[in-house]
Amino acid sequence: MEVLCAFNPGASMVNGRRLMLLRVAERPIQEKGWISTAVMDAESGELRILRFQQGDPKLDASDPRAIIYDGVIYLTSISHLRVAVSEGRGAFQVASQSALTGSGAYETYGVEDARITRLDDTYYVNYTGVSENGVTTILSKTEDFQNFEKLGVMFGPDNKDVALFPEKIGGKYYTLHRPAPRHLGTLAIWLASSDDLLNWGRHQVVLKPRPGAWDCERIGAGASPIRTEEGWLELYHGVDFRTRYCSGAVLLDLEKPWKVIARSEQPFFTPETDYETGGFMPGVVFNNGLIQVDDDRLELYYGAADETTCMATASIRSILDSLK
Amino acid sequence: MEVLCAFNPGASMVNGRRLMLLRVAERPIQEKGWISTAVMDAESGELRILRFQQGDPKLDASDPRAIIYDGVIYLTSISHLRVAVSEGRGAFQVASQSALTGSGAYETYGVEDARITRLDDTYYVNYTGVSENGVTTILSKTEDFQNFEKLGVMFGPDNKDVALFPEKIGGKYYTLHRPAPRHLGTLAIWLASSDDLLNWGRHQVVLKPRPGAWDCERIGAGASPIRTEEGWLELYHGVDFRTRYCSGAVLLDLEKPWKVIARSEQPFFTPETDYETGGFMPGVVFNNGLIQVDDDRLELYYGAADETTCMATASIRSILDSLK
Numbered sequence: 001m002e003v004l005c006a007f008n009p010g011a012s013m014v015n016g017r018r019l020m021l022l023r024v025a026e027r028p029i030q031e032k033g034w035i036s037t038a039v040m041d042a043e044s045g046e047l048r049i050l051r052f053q054q055g056d057p058k059l060d061a062s063d064p065r066a067i068i069y070d071g072v073i074y075l076t077s078i079s080h081l082r083v084a085v086s087e088g089r090g091a092f093q094v095a096s097q098s099a100l101t102g103s104g105a106y107e108t109y110g111v112e113d114a115r116i117t118r119l120d121d122t123y124y125v126n127y128t129g130v131s132e133n134g135v136t137t138i139l140s141k142t143e144d145f146q147n148f149e150k151l152g153v154m155f156g157p158d159n160k161d162v163a164l165f166p167e168k169i170g171g172k173y174y175t176l177h178r179p180a181p182r183h184l185g186t187l188a189i190w191l192a193s194s195d196d197l198l199n200w201g202r203h204q205v206v207l208k209p210r211p212g213a214w215d216c217e218r219i220g221a222g223a224s225p226i227r228t229e230e231g232w233l234e235l236y237h238g239v240d241f242r243t244r245y246c247s248g249a250v251l252l253d254l255e256k257p258w259k260v261i262a263r264s265e266q267p268f269f270t271p272e273t274d275y276e277t278g279g280f281m282p283g284v285v286f287n288n289g290l291i292q293v294d295d296d297r298l299e300l301y302y303g304a305a306d307e308t309t310c311m312a313t314a315s316i317r318s319i320l321d322s323l324k
Numbered sequence: 325m326e327v328l329c330a331f332n333p334g335a336s337m338v339n340g341r342r343l344m345l346l347r348v349a350e351r352p353i354q355e356k357g358w359i360s361t362a363v364m365d366a367e368s369g370e371l372r373i374l375r376f377q378q379g380d381p382k383l384d385a386s387d388p389r390a391i392i393y394d395g396v397i398y399l400t401s402i403s404h405l406r407v408a409v410s411e412g413r414g415a416f417q418v419a420s421q422s423a424l425t426g427s428g429a430y431e432t433y434g435v436e437d438a439r440i441t442r443l444d445d446t447y448y449v450n451y452t453g454v455s456e457n458g459v460t461t462i463l464s465k466t467e468d469f470q471n472f473e474k475l476g477v478m479f480g481p482d483n484k485d486v487a488l489f490p491e492k493i494g495g496k497y498y499t500l501h502r503p504a505p506r507h508l509g510t511l512a513i514w515l516a517s518s519d520d521l522l523n524w525g526r527h528q529v530v531l532k533p534r535p536g537a538w539d540c541e542r543i544g545a546g547a548s549p550i551r552t553e554e555g556w557l558e559l560y561h562g563v564d565f566r567t568r569y570c571s572g573a574v575l576l577d578l579e580k581p582w583k584v585i586a587r588s589e590q591p592f593f594t595p596e597t598d599y600e601t602g603g604f605m606p607g608v609v610f611n612n613g614l615i616q617v618d619d620d621r622l623e624l625y626y627g628a629a630d631e632t633t634c635m636a637t638a639s640i641r642s643i644l645d646s647l648k
Contacts, residue, residue, distance in 0.1 A: 073508050105529065109508075133529050134509025153527040156479070156514050157505035180506035181481035184397050184433075185458025190480050199523035203477040205429065205457050 001026045001038065001047075004077045005280055006094075007303030009084070010114030010125065011223070011289025018086040019145060020289060020301055021099065021114040021125065022309060025077035035061055038078050042105045042131075050074060064280055065306070072132075078102065078110040081127060083145050084309075100148050106131050106138060115288055117164040117224045119173075124197065128160045129153070137162040137177065139197065151198060155179070161189070161220030161288075163234065164197075165257065166227070173197050174257055176206070176221035176234065187218030189236065191258050206258050207236070207250055214240050214267050215248060223290035225252065226298070230320060231261050235300070237286055238267065245284040246270045247300075249319050262323035269300070269312065279305025292316075325350045325362065325371075328401045329604055330418075331627030333408070334438030334449065335547070335613030342410040343469060344613060344625055345423065345438040345449065346633060349401035359385055362402050366429045366455075374398060388604055389630070396456075402426065402434040405451060407469050424472050430455050430462060439612050441488040441548045443497075448521065452484045453477070461486040461501065463521065475522060479503070485513070485544030485612075487558065488521075489581065490551070497521050498581055500530070500545035500558065511542030513560065515582050530582050531560070531574055538564050538591050539572060547614035549576065550622070554644060555585045559624070561610055562591065569608040570594045571624075573643050586647035593624070593636065603629030616640075 004027050009020035028036040028049050036051040052059050052069055060068040067074045081100040084092040102110045109130035117124045122141050125148065129138040134157020140148045154162065158180035165174040173194040180187055189207040192200040209216050215238025225232035232252040237245050248264030271283045282305055289301035300312045328351050333344035352360040352373050360375040376383050376393055384392040391398045405424040408416040426434045433454035441448045446465050449472065453462040458481020464472045478486065482504035489498040497518040504511055513531040516524040533540050539562025549556035556576040561569050572588030595607045606629055613625035624636045 130508065132509065133512070134503070134505040135507055136527070152525060154525060156483070156501070156503040156516070156527040157509045158503075158507050159480070177480070179458070179480040179482075181458040182504040182506045183459055183482050184454065185456065185481045188457070192480070194523055194525075195520075196523075199518055199520075199525035201476060201478065201518075201523035203460070203480040 002029050005307040006082075007306055007309050008113045008286050009289040009301045009303070009309050010081075010116040010127075011291050011299070011301040012116040012118065012123065013291055014085075014123070014145065018092070018291060018299075019116075020084040020092060020309070021081045021116060021145070022084055022094070023079045023112050023114070023303070024082045024098070025079045025110075027077040035059070035067060035076075037067055037074050037076055039074065040078065040102045040108045040110070042108050045103060047078075075109045075130065079112045081111055081114050081125075099145055100125070100127070100140065102129070103150070106133055106136050106153055108132060111138070113160065113288055115163055115223055117166055119164065119166065119197070124164060126154065126162045126164065134158050135160055135180070154198075154200060155192075161222075161237075163221035163224050165232065166224045169255065169257060175200065176225070178218075178220040187220070189219055189221055204258050206252065206260060207263070209238070213265075214238050214244075214246055216240055217243070222247070222287045225257075226290070226292060226316065227254070228316060228320065232257055233316065233320065235287055235290065235319075243281075243283065244271065245286050247285060247287050247302075249323060251320065251323055264322065265324050266322075268314070268319055268322055269302075271304070273304070275308055275310070276304045279307040281306035285310075326353050329631040330406075331630055331633050332437045332610050333613040333625045333627070333633050334405075334440040334451075335615050335623070335625040336440040336442060336447065337615055338409075338447070338469065342416070342615060342623075343440075344408040344416060344633070345405045345440060345469070346408055346418065347403045347436050347438070347627070348406045348422070349403045349434075351401040359383070359391060359400075361391055361398050361400055363398065364402065364426045364432045364434070366432050369427060371402075399433045399454065403436045405435055405438050405449075423469055424449070424451070424464065426453070427474070430457055430460050430477055432456060435462070437484065437612055439487055439547055441490055443488065443490065443521070448488060450478065450486045450488065458482050459484055459504070478522075478524060479516075485546075485561075487545035487548050489556065490548045493579065493581060499524065500549070502542075502544040511544070513543055513545055528582050530576065530584060531587070533562070537589075538562055538568075538570055540564055541567070546571070546611045549581075550614070550616060550640065551578070552640060552644065556581055557640065557644065559611055559614065559643075567607065568595065569610055571609060571611050571626075573647060575644065575647055588646060589648050590646075592638070592643055592646055593626075595628070597628070599632055599634070600628045603631040605630035609634075 080098040106129040112128040161178035163176040246267035247269035251261040253259035287302040404422040430453040436452040485502035541563040570591035571593035575585040577583035611626040
């Protein structure tokens, strides 16, 4: 296997150190004339290599992220989650082993795009589990980022971009989530509530794509919302008709988080550098890891072009001032 | 408005009488050269008529159930739920008014396909809420089938064919549901559990479509599972590659309802009569209303061709004997 990309990290301060959970995408070393990928066997837990001959009329390899063979969809890589830690402001040390690897029936195509939320002195890590059963969100918890307890599928397929609120509101847990309906409806951000983090209900739409805007095609939540005096600040991604991924913000009512107070007319963060406008998936900045270092300053850990992991800083005040 | 169809009833014995909750589909009386439909305004609660000129190049009216205009999907009719009651074994009297009508943001295209489950001396009615936000399942409860309390969206979009188990198992409520994922995965039957009927979690797949079989394209649960000595008997619908809807059965473990004991190799109920093989949607029998009249005998209230409401009887023993 070879590492294809390391991107879309979850992030958190853990015991005074910056910690990322990187999505590490691997694939078999490619042979000439063949396209190959790997899936995890749900029963044995072993990797299984799948090989497809280039030029096979049943093969559609036009999307760099997917292989479609005879109508069946596979991914071109399989991801696991790996810890990287930075002492102070120094470089990140990437662990030599996986922290969280796909297992069971809902993760045969891998685990992706972690979000880390500290709640009640426990770190909850939710991530995307991909398999032939669909794209689901799975909740896990950990104390040390070495041992994870998988708590089951939070939302059935397709659902991703799940961002837990970092505290209870009115006695209930809340989360943002992003169903992807097949027949009707847009790729919008929904809100759900829970008494125990495991069972979720009272689903409602909070934010929809806007026709003609930078976020016209689809939107999805990033990391956990940030509490500010003016409301919950959520940094989300929006995708336009050219599949360009940018970051914008929405401000939600502190007590009634289904109420939108303000929203970015324009993105505050767009693909600009060559590693953002080019690469594996050109034109993508995707942020699901956020560390608040003081009252105003945010560090955004983000994936560029579904390939590399980058960091940017932002001012909460200036983002709030930009909202309408 | 005119009634187009009355079909896909939920059913239950209520105070010793047979009761159906019919799906009544209405549309504006059609004018020559135009196709029109109606949607409920989420704010005002008033019906709004939409008119499309036949032959407009932006109009796609090829599916009898849907109108697609400029990429936006509408339904050709709007449904409400209406009570019909039979004294003894006599004819059903259909109420003159709606029992449950679409309201709010998740029911603007109407409410469809009720399932009735008696739990803790309350009748729970779950139904499909259709709107521009997607196809969701909404839970309501009633004591008298006149006043309904809507309890919110159980499952975000797309999700329908929700069948609650009629009693707790191991201290938890269970339900079957059918997500319709956009990107990956099949139209399969999932199981979820709950402590309170409102919040659901621990989602897992229990039954998938089978390539090449009568249920190859999609499957979905019917009415609530029936307790038998051998397991939970669920009558479900399966759809083949010609969009033919038939009924089959699956037997689930009494204590571990995620375990499949047996399943129909062939459907026990198929479209045969002219009102099943012809009509609004030819080739459809769809059962979501079931009344168990004694230890062995079932009455299946079902929709034929998405148009009419019919009744068939079946023997639990003979269905169980047909499973493999």
